[in-house]
Amino acid sequence: MGEVIGLGMTHYPLLLGPDESMAALLRSTLKDPDIPEKEKDPANWSEFARQEWSDDGGTAAASRHRAELRAHLGRIRAELDAFEPDVVLVWGDDQYENFREEVIPSFCVLAYDDTEVDPFGVIKKLGLPNAWGLPDSHSFTMKGLPDFGKHVAREVLDSGIDIAYSYVPRPGTNFPHAFANTQIFLDYDNVGKEFPYPILPIAVNCYGEHVIARRGGIARFAEINAGEDLDPPGPTPRRCYELGRAIGKVVGGSDLRVALVASSSWSHAFLYDEGWHLRPDTDADRALYEAMVAGDHEPWIERTSQEVVHSGQHEILNWHCLLGATRELGMKLAWSDLVETEIFNSNKAFAVFR
Numbered sequence: 349m350g351e352v353i354g355l356g357m358t359h360y361p362l363l364l365g366p367d368e369s370m371a372a373l374l375r376s377t378l379k380d381p382d383i384p385e386k387e388k389d390p391a392n393w394s395e396f397a398r399q400e401w402s403d404d405g406g407t408a409a410a411s412r413h414r415a416e417l418r419a420h421l422g423r424i425r426a427e428l429d430a431f432e433p434d435v436v437l438v439w440g441d442d443q444y445e446n447f448r449e450e451v452i453p454s455f456c457v458l459a460y461d462d463t464e465v466d467p468f469g470v471i472k473k474l475g476l477p478n479a480w481g482l483p484d485s486h487s488f489t490m491k492g493l494p495d496f497g498k499h500v501a502r503e504v505l506d507s508g509i510d511i512a513y514s515y516v517p518r519p520g521t522n523f524p525h526a527f528a529n530t531q532i533f534l535d536y537d538n539v540g541k542e543f544p545y546p547i548l549p550i551a552v553n554c555y556g557e558h559v560i561a562r563r564g565g566i567a568r569f570a571e572i573n574a575g576e577d578l579d580p581p582g583p584t585p586r587r588c589y590e591l592g593r594a595i596g597k598v599v600g601g602s603d604l605r606v607a608l609v610a611s612s613s614w615s616h617a618f619l620y621d622e623g624w625h626l627r628p629d630t631d632a633d634r635a636l637y638e639a640m641v642a643g644d645h646e647p648w649i650e651r652t653s654q655e656v657v658h659s660g661q662h663e664i665l666n667w668h669c670l671l672g673a674t675r676e677l678g679m680k681l682a683w684s685d686l687v688e689t690e691i692f693n694s695n696k697a698f699a700v701f702r
Contacts, residue, residue, distance in 0.1 A: 440526025592672025
């Protein structure tokens, strides 16, 4: 029987940049002319948001946010090192990176060999520097374990759940940042040096109806109000949970030490239309977090795709996969935290399951 640990973390792209650019998404949103001025006026924001924004556009709050995120990421890395995995299996979303117009699978095992990755592709597109002062040409190697990837795909397909697989990344685009950032954030002080564990990425079509329509990103309200040509939905929360259970069974029956990682922030401001793309849906995040802490997975399983999209919780589907695996393997929550914010785009959850 394989030994397994479950971990939850964020891959928040703006953590790649310096403090002064961490609120860049909000600053961009505030330029949207179709958001009512009263909504954009900090005087009408919550007290928490005003404190974060302060008189410096969130720079001081960014330093505190970074310190809290890094402390939790450090704990996740310490758990990983203590466990000494043979492979780190990561559920992450694809934000119009490998998943494009040619084909959009619900799930895809990226059974890659060692791959050279551009760590700063996302923030370079935003015109932002990186926090390490490294050259834009900097790259790192993500170790692969393709034979294990093929084994996982084969066993999941045999279990009755359809899953795609890929042997090479799409050329000419950024490597999916959900996975690139996971390695970077687990090795924050050693970017560019060798990460000791191979990674098996499993991409989830978290963006569903927005993966092509919004290219996995930000839409202005003029586009939304004009009527979006939405895509078909992504996999349901229940199906993601079932995939997690199937993979839990596979890794539990292997002879490897496997770390299962859900990599995502939770509700995203730029996807939460009801909040005018200014803040995440914290109430929805708190409800799911409290259920997870209580060991109650039913609110997760019963959540509909429409509810997920409404709350901008698209990427939380990666956590549905992790929770399914923990249920299959009888794992319990050993530690967790939910880091809330109103100006840094998304709430971030962290967890350890044993």
